[in-house]
Amino acid sequence: MRRLPRVITISVLVATFSLPAGCGSGTEEPSPARPAADRVTYVTGFGTFGREAYVYVAQEKGYFREAGIEVTVQPGQGSGENLAAVLGGRAQFSAIDFTATLISAANGKADGAVAVAALHQRTLAALMTLEGSGIGEPADLEGKTVADAASSVISMMFPAYAKLTGVDREKVKWVSLEPAQLAANLASGQVDAIGQYVVGEPTVRNAAKGRKVTVLPFGEVITDLYGSAVTTSATLAKDRPDLVRKFTGALLKGLAYAVDHPQEAAQILLKRQPAMNAESAAAELTLMAPYVRPSGGEPIGAMSRERVERAITALRTAGAFETAPTPESVVAFDLLPAG
Structure with a gap:
């Protein structure tokens, strides 16, 4: 636990939501041939870098449309701001670093936010x-x-x-x-x-x-930590579990495709975000791939209560907080992806 790190040197509750699109956002157009879809806003984890391409892949491939959801994407400003957007109702879902959720929850600043799928099985x-x-x-x-x-x-x-x-x-x-x-x-x-x-x-x-x-x-240095997780409000998780499952399923489908096809995913990102560098975006996705899939054959997005408990203990031992949150207060275990 105390060993020094290796240094690497390398060369929303109903379908009638009316939500604004942020700068650089992407929104799927509704089709008159299908019923009105649930409309939600998703905030990326951190800007619109290559690591965030999977949400645009899910849009481009029609995964959200197939699930009956219209998604507006807004660039994230970091875990704290993203958490505030979810808790304040400005977004229904966001990629939020799970460690930030734990630390914020311990300080009483994440009441009502729950993770529903792990995007990264290890902290990045x-x-x-x-x-x-x-x-x-x-x-x-x-x-x-x-x-x-x-x-x-x-x-x-x-x-x-x-x-x-x-x-x-x-x-x-x-x-x-x-x-x-x-x-x-x-x-x-x-x-x-x-x-x-x-x-x-x-x-x-x-x-x-x-x-x-x-x-x-x-x-x-700080072990047993998950990376980013799909996060929503506890109210939405309780009142619309069907929407949460549909959104998470479509997003994780986009994540799996993006890390399996990084070059194509980078080009999809470039269509939505022309200022991005496609080569760097593809390289980011390639580096991210080992962090996405759990070991042991569990589905993408899996989280375990035991692992969450270990992460809480590790952070408390490291002095990140004194009063620890409970796993159930920060993860909606009943909504996690099932194998």
Whole structure:
């Protein structure tokens, strides 16, 4: 539990919702030949990078349409903001890092939010820096400046990560940037490191014009953590379990297709988000594939009460919180994908 990480160096409740579409959003057009569909808003985990392509795949392939759902997609700003969108009714579903949900729940800021499927079976949280930054291991972070989105799970997790790696977190300066600004600010030397999912390395390397990227993965220090999870409100989970199951099933179908066909998924993303880099997007999806499917033949999206309990214990032991949430308060186990 206390071992230092390996440093990797590499080159809504009814169908009558009326919901606004955000910048860069995608909405399926209703067909007059079919009944009125349930209309929901989905917020991506973090911007519109390659790792988020699966929701656009689910739209493009008609998986949502087949389930009788019309989906508006809005770019996410990080777990904290995404959680607020779900709890405030601005979105019915979002990709939210499950560790952020646990930490927020322990602090009384996630009451009424529940995970209904794991998008990643292991946490992807990490810090990234570039060759020449002077950062090669966690201790080197002291005296440096780290940037991330204001409500990112990585900043939430950092105190526990610092404790377990012996870093004085008071000696690390954090600044807030928008998701799209992180890689560019790192490449230009405005900051020394950034919070990123491990799958974001190709995007960071592309922004840095091929410079080597050093990755400090949190999951090698804080074990048993899930990554992002499809999250909704407890009210919607209770009142419309059919809608939750249909949406989750269609989204996970898109996820499976995206990681199995990363090049095609990247092109689909590019149609919806022309500013994205298709090569980096495909590379992100390729890196994400091992994190998506559970071991032991369980279905994509699976979560277990025992594993959630272990994650809670790991975070509490690491000092992330004192009063722990119960697994049932943060996961709707009856709505998880069944094999």
